[in-house]
Amino acid sequence: MTGTLVDITHVSKTFDLGQGKTLQAVRDVSFAVEKNSICVLLGPSGCGKSTILRMIAGLETATEGEIVIGGRTVDGPGRDRGMVFQAYTSFDWLSVRKNVEFGMKVNNVPAQERRGRADHFLNLVGLSKFADAYPSQLSGGMRQRVAIARTLANDPEVLLMDEPFGALDAETRWLMQELMIDVAEKTNTTMVIVTHDLEEAIFLADKIIFLSSHPGRLKEEIVPAFKQGARIADKEHIIRLDGYSDLEEHLMRLMREEGHRDV
Numbered sequence: 001m002t003g004t005l006v007d008i009t010h011v012s013k014t015f016d017l018g019q020g021k022t023l024q025a026v027r028d029v030s031f032a033v034e035k036n037s038i039c040v041l042l043g044p045s046g047c048g049k050s051t052i053l054r055m056i057a058g059l060e061t062a063t064e065g066e067i068v069i070g071g072r073t074v075d076g077p078g079r080d081r082g083m084v085f086q087a088y089t090s091f092d093w094l095s096v097r098k099n100v101e102f103g104m105k106v107n108n109v110p111a112q113e114r115r116g117r118a119d120h121f122l123n124l125v126g127l128s129k130f131a132d133a134y135p136s137q138l139s140g141g142m143r144q145r146v147a148i149a150r151t152l153a154n155d156p157e158v159l160l161m162d163e164p165f166g167a168l169d170a171e172t173r174w175l176m177q178e179l180m181i182d183v184a185e186k187t188n189t190t191m192v193i194v195t196h197d198l199e200e201a202i203f204l205a206d207k208i209i210f211l212s213s214h215p216g217r218l219k220e221e222i223v224p225a226f227k228q229g230a231r232i233a234d235k236e237h238i239i240r241l242d243g244y245s246d247l248e249e250h251l252m253r254l255m256r257e258e259g260h261r262d263v
C-alpha cells in the first residue's frame with residue numbers, strides 16, 4: 001500500500017424528495033482509501049453506504065464536500081472506476097467471453113488483445129471452462145464472477161462493489177470472498193466494498209468504515225490490527241486468530257447501537 005488513492009472529504013448528500021421535502025442521507029463523511037487496499041463500508045440498512053459508493057462512482061453528486069481519485073475531483077462516471085452490483089448484470093445474449101470483452105470492445109481495444117485479456121480474467125475468477133457458455137447456463141456465483149471479470153478487464157483503478165454477494169448462498173459467498181482476496185493479491189486493484197455482513201467485512205477489509213444511521217456519519221474507522229497488515233486467504237484460519245472474535249463482538253455492538261436508533 002502506497003499512499004491515498006481515493007480521498008473523501010466532508011461529503012454530505014441531501015436528496016430532494018419533491019414538494020419541498022429533503023432527506024439528508026450522508027452527513028460530513030471523510031475517509032481515505034489507500035492504493036491497493038480493500039476498504040469496506042459497513043453499517044445498518046439505510047445508513048448511506050450505497051449512496052457513498054454511488055458518489056465515488058460519479059453516479060450521484062455530493063451536495064457538499066469533495067471526492068478526489070488519484071488527484072482528480074470526481075464529477076461523473078469514468079473508466080478509472082468499475083462497479084459491480086448486487087444484481088447480476090450480464091448480457092444474456094452474449095457468451096461469457098463476449099460479456100467480459102464487452103467493455104473493451106466499447107473502448108476500441110483491438111480484438112486480439114481483448115480476447116487475451118478476457119481469457120486472463122476468466123482464468124483469474126476460475127471460469128475458463130465456461131468461456132463459451134451463456135450466462136443463463138451459470139449459477140448465481142458464476143454469474144457474479146463474470147461481472148467481476150468483466151469489470152476487471154476494463155482495468156479500473158478502483159473496483160466498487162455494492163453488496164456483490166448478497167444474493168448468494170452462504171457457501172458460495174464464502175468462496176467468493178476468498179476469490180476477492182486472491183484477486184486483490186494478484187491484480188493490486190484498490191477496492192471499496194459495501195456490505196452489512198460483519199464476517200465479510202472482517203475477512204475482506206484492510207480498513208472498515210463503519211457508518212451510523214440516519215443520516216450516515218462516520219462512526220468508526222477500524223483497521224483490523226489482528227491481521228498484522230496481511231490478508232488471510234482462508235476463513236478457517238482467520239476465525240481462529242487472536243483478535244478476530246473481539247473485533248466481531250465490537251462490530252456487533254456498533255451495529256446494535258445503530259440498528260435500534262429511531263429514524
Ligand SMILES: Nc1ncnc2c1ncn2[C@@H]1O[C@H](COP(=O)(O)OP(=O)(O)OP(=O)(O)O)[C@@H](O)[C@H]1O
Nearest residue numbers: 015016023025044045046047048049050051052196
Ligand atoms: N435516489 C434517492 N432519492 C431519495 N432518497 C434516497 C435515494 N437514494 C437513497 N435514498 C435514501 O438515502 C438513505 C440512504 O440510502 P442508501 O441506499 O445509501 O442506504 P444503504 O446503507 O445502502 O442501505 P442498504 O443496506 O439497505 O442497502 C435512505 O434513507 C434512502 O431512502
Ligand SMILES: [Mg+2]
Nearest residue numbers: 049050051162
Ligand atoms: Mg445499499
